[in-house]
Amino acid sequence: MLDKSHCISMDEASRLSHLRESFVLPEETIYMNGNSLGAMPKGARDRLLRLADHEWSQDLIQSWNKNDWFVLTSFIGSELAKLAGADPDEVIVSDSTSVNLFKLVICALNINKPRKKIITDNNNFPTDIYILQGIVNSLGLELELDVVESNDVLSHVDTETALVVLSQVNYRTSELFNMFEMTQAVQKQGALILWDLSHSCGAMPIQLNKCNVDFAVCCGYKFLNGGPGAPAFLFVAKKWQSKIDQPLTGWMGHRDPFAMSTDYEPATGIKQLLTGTPPIASLVCLAEGVSVFNGLSMDDVLSESEKMGDLFIRLVDELCAGYGLSLVSPKDSKKRGSHVAYQHEYAYAVMQALIKKGVIGDFRVPNVMRFAITPLYLRYQDIWEAVSILKGVLENEDWNKKEYLKMAAVT
Numbered sequence: 001m002l003d004k005s006h007c008i009s010m011d012e013a014s015r016l017s018h019l020r021e022s023f024v025l026p027e028e029t030i031y032m033n034g035n036s037l038g039a040m041p042k043g044a045r046d047r048l049l050r051l052a053d054h055e056w057s058q059d060l061i062q063s064w065n066k067n068d069w070f071v072l073t074s075f076i077g078s079e080l081a082k083l084a085g086a087d088p089d090e091v092i093v094s095d096s097t098s099v100n101l102f103k104l105v106i107c108a109l110n111i112n113k114p115r116k117k118i119i120t121d122n123n124n125f126p127t128d129i130y131i132l133q134g135i136v137n138s139l140g141l142e143l144e145l146d147v148v149e150s151n152d153v154l155s156h157v158d159t160e161t162a163l164v165v166l167s168q169v170n171y172r173t174s175e176l177f178n179m180f181e182m183t184q185a186v187q188k189q190g191a192l193i194l195w196d197l198s199h200s201c202g203a204m205p206i207q208l209n210k211c212n213v214d215f216a217v218c219c220g221y222k223f224l225n226g227g228p229g230a231p232a233f234l235f236v237a238k239k240w241q242s243k244i245d246q247p248l249t250g251w252m253g254h255r256d257p258f259a260m261s262t263d264y265e266p267a268t269g270i271k272q273l274l275t276g277t278p279p280i281a282s283l284v285c286l287a288e289g290v291s292v293f294n295g296l297s298m299d300d301v302l303s304e305s306e307k308m309g310d311l312f313i314r315l316v317d318e319l320c321a322g323y324g325l326s327l328v329s330p331k332d333s334k335k336r337g338s339h340v341a342y343q344h345e346y347a348y349a350v351m352q353a354l355i356k357k358g359v360i361g362d363f364r365v366p367n368v369m370r371f372a373i374t375p376l377y378l379r380y381q382d383i384w385e386a387v388s389i390l391k392g393v394l395e396n397e398d399w400n401k402k403e404y405l406k407m408a409a410v411t
């Protein structure tokens with residue numbers, strides 16, 4: 001059986017071990033929820049203080065030019081493009097994932113008229129499905145939404161299909177779609193594809209252009225460590241940028257916002273996807289989150305993540321057998337995103353007991369515990385500790401307490 005000292009030597013061998021230094025992490029805590037809210041980069045605190053003490057308070061409105069507030073959305077976008085395998089002028093930071101999804105779905109439907117069918121899968125993240133439902137219900141264009149089984153998406157794609165919307169990693173089970181193969185197969189039918197990268201970008205290499213992806217959106221506050229409610233990013237392949245009409249035509253997407261014209265005229269390129277004034281306090285934090293990836297190989301990030309996930313699964317097999325846990329994530333790391341999920345009859349209570357003991361993962365209905373693997377700041381020794389604590393919680397039935405069985409508003 002593996003012991004802790006072996007895990008410590010794996011930490012010493014990791015190419016990413018120096019990065020933990022770049023984050024603030026609470027004492028006595030093993031944080032395995034970076035797929036919901038990434039840890040805080042140390043730089044974010046300093047950057048927020050600079051914003052407070054100099055930029056907002058002293059430079060005030062001049063900061064838009066003097067402190068580069070105005071170009072942050074495209075600057076961070078061009079940095080994120082490197083993580084997503086896109087060109088710098090194909091990515092921009094804007095709004096939330098939900099809002100960006102709305103904008104890009106409308107763009108795609110306009111391009112692919114008169115096709116009317118949108119397909120997504122029933123394991124997609126709820127907001128993605130809800131936004132699609134809202135579009136179909138509010139546009140009144142005889143649009144049709146098919147929410148199908150995840151393993152059966154392709155059999156529903158036909159020559160009526162305008163757009164397929166998929167999340168690369170299943171937020172609950174961690175199953176991974178093959179982006180290249182799915183994109184090819186969807187486009188073969190003349191449909192467009194939109195990928196949601198919220199659980200993949202920042203956790204693994206992504207090749208949007210090598211996969212010929214049409215559109216993508218991604219969350220900023222998960223694996224990108226952009227801070228609570230960080231703005232999201234969107235990607236539009238260059239070939240579509242001159243063919244889109246985005247629906248939220250705010251002044252920041254105008255060709256010349258400060259001409260104050262009465263007529264909307266879109267900016268050229270990716271900037272036309274902007275809508276209103278960006279949240280600068282959040283943007284500066286996102287910039288810090290993204291800067292941690294500077295010079296990093298995403299292949300290294302993926303490789304450590306796979307090894308850590310495998311270690312977690314192996315230790316759970318060895319230490320926690322017979323306590324009613326069952327793995328819902330793929331055992332094969334090549335088919336898995338960067339978290340590991342287990343079912344347990346009392347998953348919510350077990351997770352509450354774990355959190356009380358300093359192991360922070362989360363719970364998803366109906367009975368799933370998720371443990372995020374974030375090798376930028378999680379260590380092999382943390383995985384070892386986490387599983388030992390899990391074993392204790394199960395063995396002693398620490399979870400079997402009234403207060404753990406009652407669900408909080410945010411799980």
Ligand SMILES: *Cc1c(COP(=O)(O)O)cnc(C)c1O
Nearest residue numbers: 096097098125127167196198219
């Ligand atoms: C987290 C997540 C979102 C979040 O959307 P918000 O608009 O930021 O609330 C969207 N889609 C997926 C797949 C996610 O994992």
